[in-house]
Amino acid sequence: MKLLKAIIRPSKVDEVKDALAKLNISGMTVTEVRGHGKQKGHTAIYRGKEYNVSLLPKMQIEVVVNNTICDEAIRAIVEAARTGEIGDGRVFVLPVEQSYRIRTGEQDV
Amino acid sequence: MNAGTAATPLDDARRNIGRDILAGESGLSALDRYTAYIDRELQRLYGVAGAVDGGVALIALGGYGRRHLCPYSDIDLLLLFGEPVGPSGEQFLRKLLHPLWDAGFVVGHQVRDVGELDGVDVDNPEFLLALADARLVAGDVALRNRLKAAFDRPAVQAHVLGALQELTEARHAQFSGTLYQLEPDVKDAPGGLRDIAAVRTIAAATDPGLLRRHGDAASLAQAEDFLLRLRTLLHLDRRRNDNVLGHELQERIAGELAYPGQTPRQQVESLMADYFSHARAVTRALERIRRTAPVPLGVNLGRTRDGVRFIDEQRAALQPESWPAAFQAALDAGTPVADETLDCIRRHGDGVSLASLLPTPEHRAAMLRMLTPRRGLYARLSEMHDCGLLGRLIPPFRSIVCRVVRDFYHKYTVDEHTLQTLRNLERLITAPEAHPRFSALLNEVESPELLVLALLLHDVGKWRDEDHAVESVRMAEGFLDELPLPEGGRDTVLFLIRHHLRMSQVAFRRDTEDPEIVREFATLLGGEPRLKLLCLMTFADVGAVSPDTLTPWKEELLWRVYVDTYNCLTRQYADDLIGRAESTAAETVARKPADVTAAELTSFLEGLPRRYLQLFERRTIYEHVRLARDIHPDEVHLRLARAHASWELTAVTLDKPMLFANICGVLSSFGMDILRGHAMTTPGGLVLDVFQFADAERFLALNPGASDTMLHAIEDVVAGRSSAEDRLRGRLRGLRRRPAARVNPIVRMDGDASQRYSVLEIVAGDQLGLLYRISRGISEQGCEIDLVLIATEGQTAIDVFHITRRGVKLTPAEQQELTAYLQHILEDNE
Numbered sequence: 001m002k003l004l005k006a007i008i009r010p011s012k013v014d015e016v017k018d019a020l021a022k023l024n025i026s027g028m029t030v031t032e033v034r035g036h037g038k039q040k041g042h043t044a045i046y047r048g049k050e051y052n053v054s055l056l057p058k059m060q061i062e063v064v065v066n067n068t069i070c071d072e073a074i075r076a077i078v079e080a081a082r083t084g085e086i087g088d089g090r091v092f093v094l095p096v097e098q099s100y101r102i103r104t105g106e107q108d109v
Numbered sequence: 110m111n112a113g114t115a116a117t118p119l120d121d122a123r124r125n126i127g128r129d130i131l132a133g134e135s136g137l138s139a140l141d142r143y144t145a146y147i148d149r150e151l152q153r154l155y156g157v158a159g160a161v162d163g164g165v166a167l168i169a170l171g172g173y174g175r176r177h178l179c180p181y182s183d184i185d186l187l188l189l190f191g192e193p194v195g196p197s198g199e200q201f202l203r204k205l206l207h208p209l210w211d212a213g214f215v216v217g218h219q220v221r222d223v224g225e226l227d228g229v230d231v232d233n234p235e236f237l238l239a240l241a242d243a244r245l246v247a248g249d250v251a252l253r254n255r256l257k258a259a260f261d262r263p264a265v266q267a268h269v270l271g272a273l274q275e276l277t278e279a280r281h282a283q284f285s286g287t288l289y290q291l292e293p294d295v296k297d298a299p300g301g302l303r304d305i306a307a308v309r310t311i312a313a314a315t316d317p318g319l320l321r322r323h324g325d326a327a328s329l330a331q332a333e334d335f336l337l338r339l340r341t342l343l344h345l346d347r348r349r350n351d352n353v354l355g356h357e358l359q360e361r362i363a364g365e366l367a368y369p370g371q372t373p374r375q376q377v378e379s380l381m382a383d384y385f386s387h388a389r390a391v392t393r394a395l396e397r398i399r400r401t402a403p404v405p406l407g408v409n410l411g412r413t414r415d416g417v418r419f420i421d422e423q424r425a426a427l428q429p430e431s432w433p434a435a436f437q438a439a440l441d442a443g444t445p446v447a448d449e450t451l452d453c454i455r456r457h458g459d460g461v462s463l464a465s466l467l468p469t470p471e472h473r474a475a476m477l478r479m480l481t482p483r484r485g486l487y488a489r490l491s492e493m494h495d496c497g498l499l500g501r502l503i504p505p506f507r508s509i510v511c512r513v514v515r516d517f518y519h520k521y522t523v524d525e526h527t528l529q530t531l532r533n534l535e536r537l538i539t540a541p542e543a544h545p546r547f548s549a550l551l552n553e554v555e556s557p558e559l560l561v562l563a564l565l566l567h568d569v570g571k572w573r574d575e576d577h578a579v580e581s582v583r584m585a586e587g588f589l590d591e592l593p594l595p596e597g598g599r600d601t602v603l604f605l606i607r608h609h610l611r612m613s614q615v616a617f618r619r620d621t622e623d624p625e626i627v628r629e630f631a632t633l634l635g636g637e638p639r640l641k642l643l644c645l646m647t648f649a650d651v652g653a654v655s656p657d658t659l660t661p662w663k664e665e666l667l668w669r670v671y672v673d674t675y676n677c678l679t680r681q682y683a684d685d686l687i688g689r690a691e692s693t694a695a696e697t698v699a700r701k702p703a704d705v706t707a708a709e710l711t712s713f714l715e716g717l718p719r720r721y722l723q724l725f726e727r728r729t730i731y732e733h734v735r736l737a738r739d740i741h742p743d744e745v746h747l748r749l750a751r752a753h754a755s756w757e758l759t760a761v762t763l764d765k766p767m768l769f770a771n772i773c774g775v776l777s778s779f780g781m782d783i784l785r786g787h788a789m790t791t792p793g794g795l796v797l798d799v800f801q802f803a804d805a806e807r808f809l810a811l812n813p814g815a816s817d818t819m820l821h822a823i824e825d826v827v828a829g830r831s832s833a834e835d836r837l838r839g840r841l842r843g844l845r846r847r848p849a850a851r852v853n854p855i856v857r858m859d860g861d862a863s864q865r866y867s868v869l870e871i872v873a874g875d876q877l878g879l880l881y882r883i884s885r886g887i888s889e890q891g892c893e894i895d896l897v898l899i900a901t902e903g904q905t906a907i908d909v910f911h912i913t914r915r916g917v918k919l920t921p922a923e924q925q926e927l928t929a930y931l932q933h934i935l936e937d938n939e
Contacts, residue, residue, distance in 0.1 A: 010666060011620035032662035046672045047907055048855035048872045057666045083620065 001096040001108070002070045006061045007033065008081040008089040013059050019080035020063060023073055029062040037090065058089060064096055119213060122146045123180040127345040131365055136337030137177070137330075144169075144176040147184060148246050150209075155247035158204035163191030163222075165201060166248035168256065170219075174242030175306070177337060181344040181351075183217040184209075185239055189252045190222040215350070223252060226259035234272030241269060241310045266314045266405040274399070277307050288388040292359075295340050296352040300388025302340065304395050305333050315402040315411050316420045323401075325394040332387035338366075339384070354384070406438040418447035425450075426457040429465045430472055432498060436489045437479050445488065451496040458497045463591060466502055474593050476502060480561040482551065484539050487532035494524065503565055505584040508572035520655035523571045529653035530564045534645065546668055547648050550641050553902045555785075559598050560642050562589075563605035564649060581606045595753060597726050604639060605646055612647040616670040617663060624677075630670070631677040632685075635723025637900070640678060644671045679870075680862035682720045683896050683911045686792075689715050697727055705731050713737050716791030718896065724787065733797060736761040740795075745772075745827040747820045755784060755803050762827060764794040769894045770884035771826045772798060774833030777878040778840055779819050780806040788897035800899070834885075837878060852905050854935035858924040866895065866911035867919040869927070873935050875906040886934045887912060890927050892919070 008016060013030060020028065034055040044053050065073045074091055082088050099108040126139045151167055170185040172178055188205075190198050202220065209216050219236060240260050245253040259265070281299050284290060288300035296302045308329060312319050320326040340352055342362050354362070356377075363376035368383075370376035403411020409420050409431060417439040419425035425432070432454050439446045467473045480486075493499040500507035512523040519526060534551065541548035554560060566588070570580025582603050589599045611633065619626050634640045647667060652659035687694055694714050698707055713734045714721070725733070736746040736759060745762040760772055769788055776783060781802040788798045809815045825831040852874035859868040871883055880899065887894055887910060896911035914923060 009620060009622075011618055014618070032660055034662060034665070044669070044672055045676065045857070048857040048870045053669070057662050057669075083622075085622065087622065 001064055001066060001099060003094040003096050004061075004063050004065060004070070004073055004077065005092040005094065006063075006077045006081065006089065007035065007037075007058050007091075008061065008077070009083070009087065010057055010059050012081040012083075012089075013061065015080040016061055016077055019076040020073060023069055023076055025063055025065055025069070025073060027063065031060045031062070033058050033060045037087070056087065064099060123345060126180060126341055130338050130341055136334045136341060140178060140337055140341065141176045143180065144173065144178045147173070147178060147214075150212075150214075151186075151205075152247045154205050154208055158201045160197065161190065161201045162195055162197045164249035164252060165190050165198070166250075166252035166256075167205075167246040168253060169242075169244045169246050170239035171242055172302075172306075174239070174244040176244075177302075177333075179337070179340050179344050179350075181215075181347075181349050183215045183350065186216055186218045186246075187240075187243065187256075188218055188220045189248075189256060190220070191249065191252055193222050193224065194220060223255050226255060234276055237265075237269050237272055238276065238310065241313065242306075263405045263407050263410075270311060270314055270402075270404065273307055273310060277304070277395075288392050289385065292353055292355045293384065293388070294353050295336050295343065295384075298388070300332075300385075300391040301352075302333070302336050304391045305329060305336070308391070308394050308398050311398050311402045315405060318421075319398055319402060320394070323394070323397050325390075325397065328387075328390040329394050332391050335383065335387050342366075406442060407434055410435055410438050412438075412442050412444060413447060415449070416445035416447040417442060418450040419453060422449070422453045425453060429457070429461045430468050432466065433472070433476055433479065433502065436493055436498075437475065439492075440479065440483065440485050440489050443485060446492050451492055454496040454498050458501060461501055463501065463504060466498075467591070470593055473591065477558050477562075477592055477594070480558040480565075482531070482534045482538055482557050482561060484535060486535050486561070487528055490531060491528055494528065503588065505566060505569040505581075505588055508584070509569055512571055514571055518654050518658065521653075523568050526653050527565060527568055530567075530646075530649040531561060533649040533652040534561065534564070537645075537648075544648070544664070547645060547664075549902075550671075551645055553900075554641055554645065555638065556595055556598060556601075559594070559602050560605070560645055562592075563602045563609070563642070563646060566602070567606050567609045567646070567650065578607055578609060596729075600726075601639065601642065605642055608633065608643065609646055609650060612643050612667070612670065613651055616647070616666045621666075621670050621673060627670070627673045627677050628681070631674045631681075632719075634674065634678065635720060637675060637678050637898075640671065640674055676862070678720075679898055679909045680859055680868045682718045683863045683866050683868075685719045687714045687717050687719050687722065693719065693722055697722065697730060700727060702731055705734050709738070710734055713795070716793055716795075717789055717797070721789060721797075733759065733761065737795060737797075743828045745824055747823060749816050749820060752801055755801050756781070756809060758798075758800045758802070760796075760798040760800075760823065762796050762798075764790055764796050764893075765827075766893075767885070767888045768796060768827065769798065769897060770881055770888055771833045772800075772823060773884055774837050774878070774881040775819070775823045775826050776800060776802055777881050778822070778833065778836035779808055780804070780840070780877065781808075781819075782875070782877055782901075783880050783899060784901040786897070786899035788894065788899075790895040798897075833881065837881065840878065854932065856928050856931045856935065858919070858928050860918060860921065860924060863911060863918075865918070866913060867924060869910040869912055869931075871906075871908045871910070871931065871935075873906050875901050875904050879906055880908065882934055883908065883931060884910075886931050887927070890923075890930055891915075892927065 006016065017028070020026075034057055036054055036056055043050050061077070063073065070093065074093065077091050100106070101108065122143055126143050129139045130136060148169075155167055166189045168174075168187040168189055170187050172182055173185050178184065188202065194202070206216060206218065240256070243253070243256060243260070280297055280303065284294075284298050286299065288298060290298050294301060308320070308325075320329065339354060339362065342365065343352060343354060343358060344350065346358060346361065359377045359380060360373045363370075363380040364373065366380070368376040368379040370379050401413060403413045403418060403420060405411050406417060409424055409428075410417060411420050417435050419435065435446050435450055467476055490499060493502070500510060506524070506527075509523040509527065514523060521529060537544060537548040537551045551557065566585040567581055568577060569584050570577035570582070573580050585603060585606055589602060594602070611630070615621065615626065615630050621627060634643065644667065648659070648664070651663060651667075689711065694711070697714070698710055701707065701710055722730075732748065736748060740746060740761060740763060742763050742765070745760050748759040750757050758776070762768065773783060782805055783800050783802045786798065786800040788796070790796050804810060809819070822831070822836065826833045826836070852872065854873040855871065857870045859870070862868045869887070873879060884894060892912045892914045893916075894910055894912055898909040900907045912919070919927065
């Protein structure tokens with residue numbers, strides 16, 4: 001199993017959700033996050049005054065998927081979240097050792 | 110009357126009271142008879158003193174007004190004339206007062222004319238207090254009624270009570286604050302006659318039923334009678350206005366009044382025990398009424414420890430139009446509305462219609478004013494909702510009372526969610542440090558009551574499960590017709606309701622880095638005023654979904670959309686012009702009045718920024734078209750009108766160098782502070798300037814013909830017959846001695862925002878003549894000003910100019926040169 005952690009534009013959450021749903025991946029955690037990547041934010045001007053917006057609002061989507069569909073899920077996220085512009089985000093892939101269902105205590109296989 | 114013959118009846122009258130009191134008559138009735146005797150003497154003298162131009166009224170004040178005149182007390186008299194005292198009045202005064210003085214009366218008289226009643230002597234607390242007992246003795250009843258009307262105003266009553274409080278405390282301090290005096294002053298000591306008068310004045314000014322409810326009326330009447338008997342005997346014994354019950358007199362009076370006791374000393378002890386018992390009763394009554402009496406706040410309204418309440422509930426029950434005033438008074442006083450008042454409204458609210466709650470335009474305007482965001486608004490509207498009044502004042506609100514809409518986000522019923530949105534607005538004022546950017550935005554909104562109104566109505570359509578914004582608009586339309594909204598206010602409120610979800614959708618669900626998304630949103634809004642309102646509405650609405658919904662993350666996204674849209678609206682509108690066959694102008698053309706032809710309307714609109722159609726109401730647009738008729742070079746067609754607290758000048762003319770600077774210069778030369786405005790130029794050279802300005806020196810208000818003088822001065826300057834610089838010279842010299850508001854000036858050029866113009870944004874401390882100096886500086890650098898947005902927010906002026914040089918955008922070098930030049934001008938003024 002892998003944990004996919006995707007940092008994406010807020011406006012792309014619905015598209016990414018839909019793309020993952022097509023792969024029958026429905027369980028996910030969505031978190032509001034702020035940060036910056038290579039572009040280190042940008043400069044905004046309001047009423048003649050410049051100010052630096054260094055931490056940009058992003059969304060973080062976390063899904064745990066089986067190894068068999070991991071690549072497909074990554075592809076789905078990347079395609080759905082891409083605009084081609086700076087700031088589209090990142091997908092991180094982490095190994096998951098074990099997973100348990102709290103209600104029943106059973107271990108996912 | 111002369112001294113020789115009048116003295117005897119007066120002495121007789123005085124002697125008779127003493128005799129009757131010793132014979133067991135009550136002090137009140139004996140003094141009432143003595144007062145009547147004095148009244149008759151005055152009425153007789155009034156009859157022979159002759160007529161007075163404008164009339165006169167003899168008005169008894171203080172103890173004399175209360176019919177408690179003791180034998181050697183001063184006769185306090187107000188001589189109220191219908192006109193300033195002239196020869197006939199002076200003769201009247203002589204004929205009235207001289208015989209009184211000759212006869213040995215001590216008269217404390219005040220002379221006033223009714224013209225002085227508007228500012229009832231608030232600096233003379235003793236006189237104000239004496240007025241509380243005013244009673245007509247002789248003369249013109251109408252003058253007495255004028256006095257009563259001037260005195261019975263809540264503001265005067267509040268002043269009287271304040272003065273009474275101070276005077277009472279100062280008087281008590283002279284006696285170390287204790288009633289237990291061995292030789293008491295029966296008038297001034299704590300528990301004396303002045304305290305009884307104070308109790309009665311407080312009750313009369315606040316709640317006449319208080320004494321009865323406290324059970325103090327009987328004991329106070331007994332104490333008063335006892336003290337008046339003592340004071341009468343004191344006066345007669347000392348043959349002067351002496352009110353101190355000394356040891357020697359105690360013994361004599363105790364004997365005369367046959368107090369029980371074997372010895373004079375025992376009799377004195379009985380007398381003084383009686384005295385202290387009555388003085389204690391008076392002191393208790395005074396303390397109780399000072400603690401519980403409502404402070405007058407308005408007609409039939411007072412403030413107590415429990416909050417604002419109706420003084421007379423029965424009267425209030427019959428006057429539903431007075432109910433909203435209780436909440437306004439509570440807002441003003443920063444206190445709640447008392448439970449008993451809420452109960453009263455709850456009990457009598459059934460069947461009360463909006464028309465009976467807001468019967469006049471003044472009531473409806475007051476209701477609108479109440480909706481200004483401020484401390485306590487959420488709490489007062491919640492109380493209003495709790496007693497059922499909110500739903501009667503805003504009928505659509507009734508459809509969402511306790512309405513439950515199940516979703517994963519909302520934590521409250523729809524009515525409470527709605528009120529919570531107002532709490533969020535209120536917090537922007539009471540805790541500006543929590544969300545400083547949004548707090549600053551709220552301060553910039555011109556009519557914040559429109560925002561509150563829109564929030565109150567935005568979810569009323571949720572009684573249905575379908576598209577609630579559409580239903581909310583439908584329900585709000587009829588109700589808004591009842592309110593005296595400012596020009597364009599109705600459309601703005603309906604716009605906000607209809608689109609209240611739009612900004613959160615754009616901010617949280619759309620890619621706002623796509624300029625097209627922002628441009629589309631800016632087009633929907635049309636201008637910065639609606640952007641600010643919708644941004645604040647979104648902030649308040651999202652924050653009222655649940656305590657956790659408006660995260661810093663969402664707040665940041667919302668602010669970014671605001672900034673991007675603001676920049677789009679102020680810097681990019683110049684490229685979007687109204688075309689010849691413009692569909693968005695079709696309705697304006699279709700609804701035109703008969704005197705405006707389709708051809709002249711279309712011709713006028715062509716080439717103006719499309720934003721123009723959203724900024725102005727249709728009837729204003731038609732007015733602009735009329736102004737633009739038959740315009741020739743060097744002519745300017747002007748219209749000046751009041752706009753709320755400020756003035757609005759519309760100028761239509763043909764473009765020429767220095768035009769904008771010259772008009773600004775003339776306005777500044779008359780002391781006008783330009784607050785807001787737009788200047789637009791069509792490619793054909795037609796100029797439309799609209800300025801809103803404050804007349805801080807009240808030149809227009811105070812001088813007849815002032816508006817014509819100012820308009821002629823503009824016409825002369827535009828025609829080149831006079832110079833704005835000459836007109837302004839003296840003023841600008843004076844201004845240099847007065848520094849501008851402390852705002853570091855910012856001058857920024859943007860060469861990319863518009864395809865046709867260089868955009869110049871200036872932020873500086875607001876000061877008279879600022880706009881003139883900036884625009885003159887731009888012209889001096891050889892640039893043409895085609896479009897201007899003028900805004901003033903607090904002490905800061907924010908102006909955006911769209912400029913060209915020789916018909917094209919400025920080169921980077923020219924931009925740099927102009928920026929430096931303007932920066933120099935602005936800093937030179939610092």
